[in-house]
Amino acid sequence: MSGAGEMIVELTGLAFGHPGDASGRNVLEGLDLSLKRGGFTAIVGPSGVGKSTLLRVVAGLAAARRGEVRLLTRPAPDRRTAALVFQDARLMPWRRVLGNVEFGLEGLALDAAARRRRAEAALDLVGLLDAAGRWPGQLSGGQRQRVGIARALAVSADLLLMDEPFSALDAITRHALQDELLRIWRETGTTILFVTHDLDEATYLAERVVLLAGSPARIARDVAIRTPHPRARNGLDGYVSDLRRALEETFVGGAGI
């Protein structure tokens, strides 16, 4: 159904500044970025550069000052065009696991039975169907993050926006969830835009790594990673060192600070 090269996101001449910032300074400027349907793209860059902000603009949670955000998705009443996964899982502590996954579905045209079916399918996909009746407070950090991913998967979005989803987890859990995400990506064929500050993570997961640097931030590097999955961890030193060099150059140039 999706032809090769079909685009799902097109950002053109995007500029963003915080509405409360009186200086009128932009955080992002002159961003042009197109994402291929079904692709896995990582956005990397130093802390505070505006990676999460970019994700929020794409998600429609923040309005761009200039430029255009086009989501070339097919709107349907029973699915969302884009779904967000947050760094802190962001579960509602007063809803059980199943209720948290159903939350995203409550804004769609679905009856209760369909909501439940889809929430359970999504929980199954992240291996947490057994925990459907538990409270978020009873879960480990990794399980909470899985629930956050299930909530995003349940709405069958064309575009999965992930904001450093694994950065607060220990290394073992992080690696397990990275592999799980790759499996889910393969099984669902969804498009993933993945923000991280970890170059190893970006090169392990993504087909394409976009380096954001400077102030205001621009695209400093756009690298296609052609090594097929499954990849060896730390087996992509060439890509990582190239990106690291590019990152350092932006700092040395003074624009990164």
Add this chain to the structure above:
Amino acid sequence: MRPGTPRRPALLSAAGLAVFIGAWEAAVRSGVLPASLVPAPSAIPQALIGEIRNGSWFTAIGESLGHYLIGVCLGSLLGIVAGAAVALLPRFAAVQAWIARLLRPIPPLAWIPFTLIWFGPSQAAAAFIIGVGVFWLNYFATWSAVETVDEGLVELAAAFGQGGFARRLGKVILPAALPGMLSGVRSGLGQGWMAVVAAELFGIPGIGQRMNEAAGVLATNVLVLYMLTIALLYGMTDLMFERVTRRFLAWTRA
């Protein structure tokens, strides 16, 4: 377990209470405390029987309970609505800021003279006095509970297409603020009983008025009976509230 933590704390608590009552009884019987001013604990059951026989006990409880329920319900409801409005609506917050600052420091009991002028010694007067105190407790508890709701959850709701005011309020803000709001209601339950008796001491029928009458004839055992009655009523309302709200807050214990 911390060192020194008793293995059966309830047993120790019961023993403490027994010693307290025993010492009190002994002090009155031995004449250390004059029996005309302090009743012996053993004289209280007799007062209870007398008050039940002449019908005063249930009447007084019924009247006080009526004042209490009306005052607490209205005060809590209005306090919650006002507190939530202040937290959610910046314009409303600004409009009421100095009015609240002006009215807040006035103790509920200072309203007694006015309420007696406005309503006479009636149920409305007692309910008003109770409601004033309860209102402010709920106003501040709800305000801070709503104001400290995790912004991230509000953003989450927006990200999943539920950022409109009604959905945000019903699905994020109220559930998130519920524990704080309910703790305000609970403190209001205690504050309410204090105000009941104080209001009735000024001639509104109920437990407080009955205490006033008993004090007039130095029936100290009747006085103590009603003091214990208030403690009992407070304990029961608090326990019932805790039981009823427990199921709504199961997640806070997870």
